[in-house]
Amino acid sequence: MKLPDEVGGYTGLLPLDKPPSEGGSGSGGLGWAGYRGWVYKAWKEGEGRCYMLRRIEGFRLQHEAAIAAVEKWTRVRHPGLVGVREAFTTRAFGDQSVIFVYDFHPCSQTLYEAHLSPLATLPPNPWSTPLTHHAHHGGAAAHAAPYRSAARPALPSTAGGPGGGAGGAGTSPVLPERVLWSYVVQIASALKCVHNSALAVRTIDVSRILVTGKNRVRLGGAGVLDCLTWDGGQSIPAHQQDDLLSFGKLIIALACGSTSAVHNLPKSVDHISRMYSPDLKNVVLYLLSKPGPRKTIEEVLVLMGPRVVDELNSSLVAEDTIEHELMRELENGRLVRLLAKFGFINERPEFDHDPRWAETGDRYLIKLFRDYVFHQVDETGRPVTDLSHVLTALNKLDAGVDEKLMLVSRDEQSCLIVSYREIKNCVESAFADLSRS
Numbered sequence: 001m002k003l004p005d006e007v008g009g010y011t012g013l014l015p016l017d018k019p020p021s022e023g024g025s026g027s028g029g030l031g032w033a034g035y036r037g038w039v040y041k042a043w044k045e046g047e048g049r050c051y052m053l054r055r056i057e058g059f060r061l062q063h064e065a066a067i068a069a070v071e072k073w074t075r076v077r078h079p080g081l082v083g084v085r086e087a088f089t090t091r092a093f094g095d096q097s098v099i100f101v102y103d104f105h106p107c108s109q110t111l112y113e114a115h116l117s118p119l120a121t122l123p124p125n126p127w128s129t130p131l132t133h134h135a136h137h138g139g140a141a142a143h144a145a146p147y148r149s150a151a152r153p154a155l156p157s158t159a160g161g162p163g164g165g166a167g168g169a170g171t172s173p174v175l176p177e178r179v180l181w182s183y184v185v186q187i188a189s190a191l192k193c194v195h196n197s198a199l200a201v202r203t204i205d206v207s208r209i210l211v212t213g214k215n216r217v218r219l220g221g222a223g224v225l226d227c228l229t230w231d232g233g234q235s236i237p238a239h240q241q242d243d244l245l246s247f248g249k250l251i252i253a254l255a256c257g258s259t260s261a262v263h264n265l266p267k268s269v270d271h272i273s274r275m276y277s278p279d280l281k282n283v284v285l286y287l288l289s290k291p292g293p294r295k296t297i298e299e300v301l302v303l304m305g306p307r308v309v310d311e312l313n314s315s316l317v318a319e320d321t322i323e324h325e326l327m328r329e330l331e332n333g334r335l336v337r338l339l340a341k342f343g344f345i346n347e348r349p350e351f352d353h354d355p356r357w358a359e360t361g362d363r364y365l366i367k368l369f370r371d372y373v374f375h376q377v378d379e380t381g382r383p384v385t386d387l388s389h390v391l392t393a394l395n396k397l398d399a400g401v402d403e404k405l406m407l408v409s410r411d412e413q414s415c416l417i418v419s420y421r422e423i424k425n426c427v428e429s430a431f432a433d434l435s436r437s
């Protein structure tokens with residue numbers, strides 16, 4: 001069926017669903033309380049920003065309050081949660097559908113797609129070496145998903161756990177311990193925020209949690225079941241207990257590399273004890289324990305203790321790395337602006353008869369500087385294409401340093417000793433003149 005051109009102010013709909021043959025969850029699309037779900041990327045009119053639309057097909061809304069329940073989610077903001085924007089009903093697809101709008105995260109995959117699908121597209125354990133984040137410049141994965149270049153560098157695990165090794169219950173490789181803990185801490189932190197907001201996620205599942213970057217995870221699909229199975233919110237405490245149970249099952253699936261591992265708990269727990277440090281097993285056993293008022297996400301966080309600090313440290317290292325990369329980009333941005341100014345002012349035909357650009361004029365410096373930067377030749381007359389010379393000269397010009405350089409005319413008959421600062425002033429005034437005229 002042709003997709004509508006516009007739905008509730010969103011246009012350019014692009015389907016994101018993946019069939020099982022391409023690593024999709026294979027839930028048959030009926031994973032939403034028996035309703036079929038579809039996912040689209042779309043642009044909000046007038047905003048120029050992308051969003052993710054989750055459409056639940058053929059759902060007839062019985063109570064206005066059911067859709068209003070989603071509003072609570074729009075106020076919950078957490079780095080571990082795919083942000084919920086709004087929900088509305090529509091007939092634009094030729095049926096009665098409900099649309100849930102979420103923040104869009106480019107190049108994301110579900111945990112299932114990344115680690116458990118037979119076609120898992122994340123390279124197995126790409127973070128297993130602390131140097132991984134430097135490798136993105138040339139790596140194949142970087143070409144496929146440049147977004148991943150802002151990867152969180154891996155910190156060495158302080159746990160003394162095995163951190164990888166032989167495959168477990170399934171076909172996928174076992175996740176290194178530090179990656180698993182990173183996921184666990186992020187999910188626990190998001191759960192705490194959600195539970196403290198008197199809500200329950202209800203979608204703690206490998207096919208609903210998104211992985212972006214190297215080990216950033218976000219809980220997706222929030223609010224959908226609250227709307228589809230609306231009961232006035234009375235079951236939230238029970239759903240919160242279910243969240244904890246599902247969290248335990250999720251850890252088992254990831255640790256054993258298989259979604260079916262949860263069906264053989266003794267074997268799976270045994271596998272976890274052998275492959276990971278004891279505190280992971282303790283967290284799993286607590287999460288799987290009998291629901292009760294004293295079983296809370298706060299208690300889970302207490303059990304995790306030092307792992308939370310490890311995660312904080314990784315996060316600080318990642319922040320430093322990104323800040324460093326950003327500084328370099330900032331420098332590039334300045335240089336592009338400078339080059340653009342050069343582009344505007346160099347070789348303008350209307351300057352040809354302007355005495356300021358003639359050999360005795362002050363603007364002549366700019367011409368000679370351009371030759372100095374880009375048109376140098378070696379002793380055999382071959383062009384010098386040394387990018388570092390260009391970058392050094394442009395950076396000095398941008399900073400307007402007092403260092404002097406010698407500019408030589410093309411006929412080599414005259415030379416001028418000037419400072420970068422003087423040339424910078426010349427460029428600025430030439431550009432200002434142009435902008436005014």
Ligand SMILES: Nc1ncnc2c1ncn2[C@@H]1O[C@H](COP(=O)(O)OP(=O)(O)OP(=O)(O)O)[C@@H](O)[C@H]1O
Pocket residue numbers: 016017018024025027028029030031032036037038039052082102103104105106107108109110113207208210220
């Ligand atoms: N917020 C998001 N931003 C960007 N991409 C997303 C987002 N949520 C999901 N995706 C992408 O859409 C794909 C499909 O998502 P998901 O598996 O949740 O939907 P689905 O296939 O319709 O699931 P189901 O069939 O169980 O309803 C995922 O692989 C993921 O890459």
